[in-house]
Amino acid sequence: MNALDGNAIAGSLLDVFGAEMTTATGVCGSCGTSAPVAEFEVYLRAPGAVARCRSCRSVLMVLVTIRGLTCVDLRGLAALGLAPTSGG
Numbered sequence: 024m025n026a027l028d029g030n031a032i033a034g035s036l037l038d039v040f041g042a043e044m045t046t047a048t049g050v051c052g053s054c055g056t057s058a059p060v061a062e063f064e065v066y067l068r069a070p071g072a073v074a075r076c077r078s079c080r081s082v083l084m085v086l087v088t089i090r091g092l093t094c095v096d097l098r099g100l101a102a103l104g105l106a107p108t109s110g111g
């Protein structure tokens with residue numbers, strides 16, 4: 024299965040968080056690596072998607088869409104933070 028990147032789940036995350044999340048920084052709960060969501064390794068699996076850490080391959084996020092409602096499980100993340108937008 025081909026790995027995608029965090030941009031593949033940008034739309035789903037936008038639905039859930041109401042914000043552009045690909046620029047948010049996530050911290051892996053297993054190895055402590057921090058990376059932009061856009062750089063997560065993403066695998067699309069019906070009915071949702073799984074995002075993994077590029078360093079240790081731990082599952083960081085699980086997204087499941089059921090009847091148009093997207094649920095996100097962030098248990099693999101130690102932290103998830105939005106970077107302040109510049110120039111605003």
Ligand SMILES: [Zn+2]
Binds near residue numbers: 054077078080
């Ligand atoms: Zn990791």
